[in-house]
Structures are given as structure tokens and as C-alpha cells.
Amino acid sequence: MPGTVQSIERAAAVLRLLAAAPDGLGVADLGNALGLAKTTVHGILRTLHQVGFVEQDHSGAHYHLSDAFGRLGETYLDPNELRSRAINWADSLAARSGEVVRVGRLVEGKVVVVHHVFRPDDSDQDLDVGTTLPPHACALGKAVLAFDTSGAARPRKLEAYTTRTIVDPVRLAEELAAVRAKGWASESEEYIVEMASIAAPIRGLGGLVVGAVGMTGRIERICDSRLRPRPDLVSMVRATAEAIGRDLREDG
Secondary structure (H helix, E strand, O other): OHHHHHHHHHHHHHHHHHHOOOOOEOHHHHHHHHOOOHHHHHHHHHHHHHOOOEEEOOOOOOEEEOOOOOOOOOOOOOHHHHHHHHHHHHHHHHHHHOOEEEEEEEEOOEEEEEEEEOOOOOOOOOOOOOOEEOHHHOHHHHHHHOOOOOOOOOOOOOOOOOOOOOOOHHHHHHHHHHHHHHOOEEEEOOOOOOEEEEEEEEEOHHHOEEEEEEEEEEHHHHEOOOOOEOHHHHHHHHHHHHHHHHHHHHHO
């Protein structure tokens, strides 16, 4: 039974990704987005093709939803559900790290903050819930953009917020490829001078990335002297993302 449930979840995740990619996606694209081997993805696609849910293009390189199946919505997880599952884990991360922690999701090409935990000190801070962030300039955004195989959420114009903001599409693509390989994202002074952030993707049912959790703080606290994110903080963020995702998958 557990294996059957997992297969259904993965098939549903493939369908959701194809729903958000009208031009279709290849096996490698889907594998990267879901963290699955190509052989596994190919088996899922073969089954979905046999039941008439997906079709291949003329070249055979891309798959898309069949007309008979219709189009699914671009999102399936209520932001309140993501927030409710993230609250305890995000609070714990802020307490252990001493930094601001935020949970965000992509909406119409922007990162919307659905949960925000203040830095645990007495400083004046503003609540960020509901605010939007540029996905190419923050770790939260990169952590989700890296797994957006449709490319629809990637900003058409990469606006510069500091001298370190990535504004070259080719360089951004390379950065996102690195995020997929590592499983986490970071930025140093790309959005706000003297600030840095680390984030990791949150995977829901079927392995679909539904958002990200990350911490933000002054660069000297987040990074070492060579501006590399501190390994202990990276581990904390990744563990938190996995814990939130596990809760979503178990109760989904």
C-alpha cells in the first residue's frame, strides 16, 4: 500500500508540473523538478500516456497534458496549509539560529511571504507576511525557481537591487542549476547590502516543490570571511525544509 500511494503522489506531481508548462516538459526536466531518476519518471509518463492523461509531441522529447484530461490549476496547496505546517519548525529554526526566518511561495512571478518569524531579540522589526520579494535576488526565490521547470515564474527582467544582484539570465540559469545540484540556495548582498540569506525548497506530495524556508541576517553572521554560507546554518535550514515537507506529505 505505501508503494501504491507513493506512485500516485508522484504521478499527480508530474501532472501538476505539466499543467504549468503549456509547451511541455522532457523526462530530464521532470526528474530535476521532482528529484527522481529518469527511469522512474519515464515509467510514470508511460503509465500516464497509456491511460490517456499525457501525450508526446512530434519529436517525442516532450510531454504535455492531453486535451481529454484538460488543465490542472497552477497551484494545489493552500498558503494557509503551508503556513500551518511550517509554524513550529520555522519558530524552532529562528530560536536556534538567532536569525529571521521566512517561508515563501511563488505567486505570479514573485515570492510571497506566508510566514515570518522575528529575530529573537529586542530589536524593532516589521512583519513581512504578505509582502513580495524578487525571486532572482533572494535565497527563498532561488530555492523555488530552481525547480520551476516551466520557466513561467522566472522574471522577464532581472532588476538590480545592489551591485551584486544577478541580472544576466545565463548566469541566473547557472546559479539555479547549482541550487538543484546542492539542494539549497543562498545570496550575499544581492537584495540588501550587508545582508545574506540561505533557503531550501519544501517538497510536498509527490516531491513537488511547493515553497521554501530560509533565514536572513547580517552577512557576518550568515557567512564566513570568504562570504560562504556557514555549513551549520545550511544544515539547519535544510533539516527544517525536510521536516515541513514531511508533515505535508504525511498529512496530504
